[in-house]
Amino acid sequence: MKRILLLLAAIPACSFSAHAKINVVATLPDFGSLAREIGGDKINLVVLAKATEDPHFVDARPSFVVSLRNADVLIDGGAELELGWLPPLLQNARNPKIEIGKPGRVQASQGIRLMNVPANVTRAAGDVHALGNPHFTVDPIIAKAIAQHIAQSFSALDPADAAFYEANYKKFEATINAKLQEWGAAMSPFKGQQVVAYHDSWPYFAHRFGVNIDIFLEPKPGIPPSPSHLTEVIAQMKAQKVKAIIVEPFHDRRIAEKVASATGAKVVEFSQFPGGLPGTDSYVKLIDTLVSRLAAALK
């Protein structure tokens, strides 16, 4: 009984101490990483999806409801990537602070023109996103825009620290601008080269860094590779002398290895998310790793 009383006493204490820091929930690790860049130690951050798992299919765990219920800010993609699991969580969280339109809701795709918006929405084309390709954060210029959104949201909710968030944004922006030179230089020798990916997660990366990533091991988005499709891919790869196959941590690497051994290409482990690869605990480190891995494979 005493324990329960203690626990009950602890509840208001928890909510009081929460005043000091903004409770931020990010659906995906890339948004989480940007939130950390801006918020530093002035936020409590909870990231729902794991960096190594398929972001389309995350379990709507009850514990996520608790995180969302306590959130001051929710950062989500807003482009249907989390469509399979976020809506029921929000329904259960019943948190008006993170409703769309409130300063506590940052939809990362806001103001971003998405690529590959399908003219016709049909599931015969596989797991196509009606609003366009939602894997946009791997473009550093888009990441800057998202970071700015986040800074605006944090500043609105915590005006006292607005200068801090703004300064962090400026710092992040400057870092990205400087890094873009470096990344651009590293990728420039491979301009126009064809790269194969397991899933169509890389149009923004390809666009930014000048490579072509439009052959996929999946015959259609979300549909597992079939032998006949792989035969076709192998023929295309040989014809175009493709040197690299991009796989993400949750993809079946063995399939990529098979294709690689048939074509002489290298399998390159990629991740959309900071933390998805070793040594990538920040956004900049992630792009560093992606660029250096791809450049090494294309040499």
Next chain:
Amino acid sequence: MKKIILVTLAILPVAAVSAQEATPVASSSPTPAVSNSTPATAADVDALRQQVQSLTETVKALQQQVKDQQAALQKANLTGESGLPQNPEPSPIAAAETPPAPGASAPSSFPTEDTSVVSSTTAPPVSGTPAPGGFPTTDTSVVTSAAPETISSTGAGASLTQPITIGGGKNYMNISLDGLFALAYSSAKDLDHIEVGDHDPQQRGFNARNIELAFDGAVDPYFEGFANIVFKLDNDNETDVEVEEAFMQTTSLPFNLQLKAGQFFAAFGRLNPTHPHTWDFADTPLVNGLFLGPDGLRGVGAQTSWTLPLPWYSQLIFASQNGRGSTGFSFRNPGDDGMFFDRITTDREARGLQDFVWIPRWENSVDLSPTQVVLAGVSGAFGSNETGANSRTQIYGADLLYKWKSSHAEGGFPFVKWQTEFMYRRFQAGRGADESFPVAETFHDWGMYSQVLWGFRKGWVAGIRGDYVDMQDSNFTDDLDRQSRWRISANLTWYPTEFSKIRLQYNQDFLEENFFLSGRQVESVFLQWEFILGAHGAHKF
């Protein structure tokens, strides 16, 4: 549309003005033309100078006009559509616009042909200040006109260029159609007695027991609405229609409260509140079908739920329903032909609160690790039944779910899920409406099922389930539903995508002998298939 009107309005005056201004220019032009043949005089030069001056002024005036119009347009666009809650400046547009590299000065260092990045010479090379003149870029990845407009409160933002789609978050309501079918073989001729659920295969051969239309959406800023209308074909291929669920619920009550009202499934245990197409097996567990009813425990009523302010997930749910008819199976159910457990039922109006079904539930969940979740709940359902004037029913339930999912899951696979439900029912069977039955009895029945699902590779799930129901022996009724029995089931399901599935299931049923009924063993095989059209049904945990 708005834009088109604005653009038209902007262009019209410009055109009109330029037409007016063009006139004096044209009238003054003959002079130099005439003097072309003669040598240039000072007067000629003066005339020319004046002409050039007037032309320059005209051009300036036009430029200014165009600029003004553009500014007005820009302003209208931005203020009209900006969804950014606070501080729209410096806008993300500018951030996205800002060239990442000083394209002009160091063109070789950053290999892009992106016009927004390279060719913009007016903007300062690296800074956060907005680029003047809006966003004249063609870079499809970066550009931004305004915040996306959203209609659905739960749906995602939609871009303005999108066509209206069903299920794309651009409409007021999500619609989906789900078709669930089965081809059944059974060693029993009366498969409809062996299978205890109304949506289970009911006859040898083909079955279409669950064709479901589902609607949901935000009603307004305060409510969400849901409806599931089920069509099913009976064994004579006649169509039955069920309003399985139709309810509204609040979205913005304070203190983590939620109210729900309408026709809905009772939140009793894990399986009861869910729709058949989400089930992991082709049929209902025995205990659900025999205690909560073939259609599950559902009815017209109201429910309130409260998530407790605790560090872990803990929710209290409390509902009240009429509990009348076959969807209130163990409660105010008149039964088939006015009989239940061989008693003539009363089928009366509610006399007071005691005749409603009261359904409390408390569920808790914790994450054991980043890959493991446990959810445990206890439920109850209390009300009266129709077998006597003061006969009452109590059902108690406990449920446990454990799930492991790989930290490198693709499409949600691989995973292992273990789910168990236990129920105990105390049923006071009276002597019937006219006291014609020889005795009143109190049945203490219990049952449970336990199932393990293993998603061993993307799209593939193997499952095994054990079922047991213990019905207290009665020497006074030979009701088929009072036979103790157990079942073992195994299945294999292939999900080509999350919108279709094909399942093969084997059932072995053992019905225990009692005073009236002989024991028997039944084997059944089901081939089940399903399709989903329309809105992506999000997966509840």
